[in-house]
Amino acid sequence: MTSFAARIKKAFSDMKVHRKLIVAYVLTGLFPMCLMFTLFYTQMRRVLVEREIKNLQTTFDQAVDDVNTELALHQSMSDYLAFDQTIVQIIKAEDKNSFEAYERMVKEFDPMMDSLSYFYPEIRQSTVYVRDFVIPHGTYLRPAQEIENDEWTAPADNDVHWYADMDQGTVTMVRSMPLIDDGKGGFLYISMDYSKIFGSMELAVNEDYGVFVYNEDKEVLYENQKMTRNAKYQMEFSDFQKIQKKEKQNTANYILLEKEIEQNGWHAACYLPKKGIISPMQPILLIVLLMWAGCVLFSAVVIMRFSGNMAYRLEKLKKTMAEVEEGNLEVEMVSTERDEIGDLTRGFNQMLSRIRQLIQEVYESRIRQKQYEMTALRAQINPHFLYNSLSLINWKALEIGSDDISKATLALSRYYRTSLNKGKNTMSIREEIDNVRSYLQIQEMFHDYSFTVKMDVAEDILDYRTLNLILQPLAENAIAHGIDRRRGSEPGVITISGRRDGDCVVLSVADNGVGMEQEKAQTILTEKSSGYGVRNVNSRIQLEYGEAYGLSIESEPGKGTKVTVRIPGVEKEVQA
Incomplete structure (x- = not known):
């Protein structure tokens, strides 16, 4: 292995300069460009996917929250009607055929029900159904027998029940009215515009996507398939359930998002084909590829054209430098070019002139440095003898009580210790x-x-x-x-x-x-x-x-x- 590496190194060393430039171009230019292109594509793909997932997640979460807010608003409004004492008194009135009962119905009950459509235009129908005998009053008060054969049934509990009908375009809320008792129990029926409730599910994203809303029985209540560019990715809900399992195994080609509508327990799900995210990047990738190929071709022509000229001038400079290495400091080159090699040649001439000027100065400075080192060396010849002598003088001074001598001795000892500095x-x-x-x-x-x-x-x-x-x-x-x-x-x-x-x-x-x-x-x-x-x-x-x-x-x-x-x-x- 060592001999092989040595042969490669020798072969490269023996190449002409212009061939070395070509090899250097391939190794330092072409290969990094290919690597950068690959990294660019990979990084762009990753960033694009992450960005779209984040945008879709934010948009989808907001859409589900808007649906939940709409449902919560109508449920709050139904709470007001379900427990309203006026409605209870009118329905429980003993004499429903009296003029007084009719007058209360017109002046109190009707305005209350009319206000729902006024403040909530999306409400198509609001009706109080009563199981006991009741005189029908428009669409606001009806006997429960009229809807016995409908697909939904009157609630037997106090919970709020929600239904959605894609064909009729309605979302219905049904709930009991617990204050109506004594065999006159009733319930409140409110039907709303389907598109108003689920309008936020028209996601404000440019990519192809699909949205499903379904209940706990896996019945689809709302569906929105927006596939303007890749219709082949559109799927049925059954297919969607299949890729849900694959997504858990991280094998699906889709991005799946799910969230519960907390108000009624429905579930909203959104899917986005991954290829739909990558496809917009293809034109950019093609442009980058063409630019890369153009750069490679142009660089190859330029390096072939100018490597010979550069090699000749560098070779000439090399020969002149060899003469200087042999001791000829009087050699001088002539260059009229104003490029870097010309500047290098003129700089070489100036360097020779400066070298001749500095040789004497450097020689003298080295002599001075050696003198400094010799002086320090001489100072280290026997410092311990000096320290011991000064210490003896200090103790003798202390014995006779001469503080000044002791102070001077200690100062002199410290001075020489720091001056000599162990060499x-x-x-x-x-x-x-x-x-x-x-x-x-x-x-x-x-x-x-x-x-x-x-x-x-x-x-x-x-x-x-x-x-x-x-x-x-x-x-x-x-x-x-x-x-x-x-x-x-x-x-x-x-x-x-x-x-x-x-x-x-x-x-x-x-x-x-x-x-x-x-x-x-x-x-x-x-x-x-x-x-x-x-x-x-x-x-x-x-x-x-x-x-x-x-x-x-x-x-x-x-x-x-x-x-x-x-x-x-x-x-x-x-x-x-």
Whole structure:
């Protein structure tokens, strides 16, 4: 297997550049395009199906809720009539042939029944049927014997019974009137417009669909088959029951939705052919396929046409680079083209010129880096002897009660511990602050506490990484060239501060010494400066982090000098 892979790799390596471009096009262009096309089609199909299922579910649920609301509204209205005392008194009146009974019928009973059709235009008939003898009064009051042979029967309980007749286009509600007793029991019959009750079942969707409403006996009460594009998917209710079983096994080609009409226990069901969802995507798929084929053909022509030209120019550039690798830095190419290869050629020429310029600078910077490492190495030769000696001096000072000597010894010990830093080139800002603090404590004693030190370093930067010994030379310079040369009775102050600035950490050492002209301050970091300590810190920072970082100096005669250090904010401690 390894040898086969090696042969493939060698064969590819030996190909001409323009053939490699063709292979690269097939692997990185044609194959991803095929994969993207497949993923696009699959994702579009999935999203489309999910979207349509969600839309259909929302629309269907709303339609069923609307039917349930209509039924609940009419049942609530029937509650009012079934328990109305006026109707009960009129029906139970002893003398039904009297003028008074007729007058109550016309003035009270008729307006009450008329109001139903006025407020509910979908009501076709509203009638109170009485089992006992009753004088018929229009369609509002009839003897029960008239409907004894109808398909529905008078209820024997106090429940509300619902019937639907697709042929007659009616939905009927029948319920008993329990307040009519003593052998004069009656019941209320209300017939409503079929299309009004089931009007919401005309779903507002564009796809082909079918809707059934059926009762507990599996009798179809309502049916709506909307198949404008795929009539072959229309089915009978018996077929619908069969795919219900398949749907439970997840083998059907339909989307099925079901919901109970809570008001009367009917069931509503909706089905949608899955192919009806996918078919609208076919034109889009064809367009994408044609676009894909066109892109493949166009790309093939372009890659064949220009690969030879590109290969020739790249080969020429390669030969020139080979000469440079052999040590000939004086070679130069000529290019008049303005494309990327032409820019690369001109950039190559500029790079050679820059390389020649930087060789000396890089060589010198490497020498300086080695010098820094050698200095740190020499400092590590025997640090334990120094620490033990300082510790002995500290104990001797404590024995004779000389606190100043003990304090100076401890400060000097801390200073050298952080300065040597176990030979590492970096430390945390916390350790760098401890180092400069120990140094300044010793300097305060040397200067008989003629100046004070202020620390203003943000807590959130103390664990960031920094080069070691970058603040001590700045503090030393502030004392030697600022504090020691000042005049007047006002005490000297050295301020050490630190904070975050975006992705950087900014440290500063400021003094209120004699200061200098800003023009002179700007020359301190240059080769013209006679001072080496500050310039050395700046060189180390730029060598480690790049020229975007380093020192900047602000100064004003008589007011002091401030040196600012900018380094990148690196939280994790990194070993040098």
